[in-house]
Amino acid sequence: MTHPADDDAAPPRRGGYRKGAERRTQILDEMIRMVAEQGVDASSLRSVAEALGITHAALRHYFPSRDELLLAVYREHEVREQGAPDRLKSAIGDMRDSASRNRAVPGLVQLYTTLAADAVQEGHPATRDFMRERFTRLRADLAALIEADQAAGRIRADLDPVDLASLSIAASDGLQVQWLLDPEAVDGEKVLRLLEQIVPAPPE
Amino acid sequence: MTHPADDDAAPPRRGGYRKGAERRTQILDEMIRMVAEQGVDASSLRSVAEALGITHAALRHYFPSRDELLLAVYREHEVREQGAPDRLKSAIGDMRDSASRNRAVPGLVQLYTTLAADAVQEGHPATRDFMRERFTRLRADLAALIEADQAAGRIRADLDPVDLASLSIAASDGLQVQWLLDPEAVDGEKVLRLLEQIVPAPPE
Numbered sequence: 001m002t003h004p005a006d007d008d009a010a011p012p013r014r015g016g017y018r019k020g021a022e023r024r025t026q027i028l029d030e031m032i033r034m035v036a037e038q039g040v041d042a043s044s045l046r047s048v049a050e051a052l053g054i055t056h057a058a059l060r061h062y063f064p065s066r067d068e069l070l071l072a073v074y075r076e077h078e079v080r081e082q083g084a085p086d087r088l089k090s091a092i093g094d095m096r097d098s099a100s101r102n103r104a105v106p107g108l109v110q111l112y113t114t115l116a117a118d119a120v121q122e123g124h125p126a127t128r129d130f131m132r133e134r135f136t137r138l139r140a141d142l143a144a145l146i147e148a149d150q151a152a153g154r155i156r157a158d159l160d161p162v163d164l165a166s167l168s169i170a171a172s173d174g175l176q177v178q179w180l181l182d183p184e185a186v187d188g189e190k191v192l193r194l195l196e197q198i199v200p201a202p203p204e
Numbered sequence: 205m206t207h208p209a210d211d212d213a214a215p216p217r218r219g220g221y222r223k224g225a226e227r228r229t230q231i232l233d234e235m236i237r238m239v240a241e242q243g244v245d246a247s248s249l250r251s252v253a254e255a256l257g258i259t260h261a262a263l264r265h266y267f268p269s270r271d272e273l274l275l276a277v278y279r280e281h282e283v284r285e286q287g288a289p290d291r292l293k294s295a296i297g298d299m300r301d302s303a304s305r306n307r308a309v310p311g312l313v314q315l316y317t318t319l320a321a322d323a324v325q326e327g328h329p330a331t332r333d334f335m336r337e338r339f340t341r342l343r344a345d346l347a348a349l350i351e352a353d354q355a356a357g358r359i360r361a362d363l364d365p366v367d368l369a370s371l372s373i374a375a376s377d378g379l380q381v382q383w384l385l386d387p388e389a390v391d392g393e394k395v396l397r398l399l400e401q402i403v404p405a406p407p408e
Contacts, residue, residue: 039326110324117321120314120384122243132385139382139389159402163395166382167375170395174374178343180324181336185343191367191374198363198402 024062027052031073032080035107040070040114067118067127074111075130109176116173139165156200164199171195228266231256235277236284239311244274244318271322271331278315279334313380320377343369360404368403375399 030052049059063069118124119131142165149155155164175188234256253263267273322328323335346369353359359368379392 039324113321113324116381117317120243120317120381128385131381135382135385136389160398163391163398166379166390166395167399170378170382171371171375172378173381174377175370177320177324177335177377178339178370178374181332181339185340186370187367191370194363194367195371198404200402200404 020062027054027059027062028072028076031069032077032108035073035111036105037107039107039110067124070111070115070118071126071130074108074115077108077111106180109180112173113177113180135169138169141165142168153202156202159199168192168195224266231258231263231266232277232280235273236281236312239277239315240309241311243311243314271328274315274319274322275330275334278312278319281312281315310384313384316377317381317384339373342373345369346372357406360406363403372396372399 027048031048034048034051046056049056052059059069063072115127115131118127120128139162143161146155146159146161146164150157150159150161172188172192175186175191178186179188231252235252238252238255250260253260256263263273267276319331319335322331324332343366347365350359350363350365350368354361354363354365376392376396379390379395382390383392
């Protein structure tokens with residue numbers, strides 16, 4: 001499908017860097033809004049060009065493939081989340097806060113699940129690298145918080161901090177899927193509170 | 205792409221029920237082997253017809269859509285797993301045994317992750333129903349085992365058995381993705397042993 005040419009939406013010409021960057025941000029804004037409202041599927045990818053009144057060729061100029069567009073949307077969402085209050089104050093509590101914010105935007109949970117599924121398949125090298133690095137960074141960040149909790153006597157010192165970090169991230173990811181499929185049956189925040197509760201403190 | 209007509213591979217004619225069922229099983233055998241070896245991607249779906257020497261039309265006769273083929277492969281895998289030893293003997297230990305068996309077949313972990321991602325998107329109603337029912341059943345089965353452990357004094361009685369079941373399933377699912385992306389960094393079995401270890405027994 002093609003659209004009538006639209007000068008404003010055409011790829012930036014020589015010297016149009018700022019305009020190009022603005023247009024790229026505008027596309028990501030629109031995508032985040034659409035993904036949050038309607039989830040990720042082929043039709044929303046197609047309709048983002050329509051919603052912005054740009055051609056598919058123009059959209060492809062900024063994001064040459066579906067993988068690159070989805071990754072850019074998720075990265076932009078993460079950057080905006082970093083500014084959220086309560087970021088990384090405590091290990092499992094932080095996963096819980098993040099899960100709680102994600103409840104408001106099921107589309108972004110769908111996007112995350114799509115990225116995870118693409119990452120473990122062949123044929124999505126950029127998505128695989130992104131998710132692999134994301135897990136590596138997240139495990140290291142949470143493990144550092146867990147070590148601080150252990151040093152402060154809040155978590156038993158003999159537990160492996162990286163394993164506990166992997167467990168918290170895995171629980172949070174897995175619960176999002178169960179919650180999306182059956183929000184009446186699964187309260188992800190409540191289950192993550194259970195995990196926080198059973199992580200043992202040192203003996204008195 | 206088409207293949208020369210092959211009588212043996214044609215859809216079953218009137219009275220060919222048994223032959224049809226055999227051919228269906230043969231297709232599933234081949235798919236399980238291919239998915240276990242090469243993972244799920246578009247090319248393996250296309251190549252299963254080639255590998256069996258049947259036409260795409262014949263394959264579509266048995267499995268009218270990609271979703272139906274993927275679901276049938278996963279269901280068949282589950283049925284075969286049911287016969288595995290140590291099935292559902294203890295709550296979290298069972299998830300651990302299953303994770304350990306899945307390590308041998310990363311392609312089936314990819315298949316599971318694909319089904320989960322499809323299930324949370326629009327446009328895959330059969331996959332959504334299957335995964336939703338699978339989680340409902342799994343939570344109930346594990347919760348019953350946890351209640352038995354609570355009655356026997358092995359797990360503290362004030363913990364919600366369904367929440368603990370959700371947590372174990374979520375951890376197992378999430379760890380499979382982390383492990384697939386980074387097998388050197390994440391040992392899913394070891395992390396599930398950590399979860400088993402921190403689930404508290406009643407006070408003496």
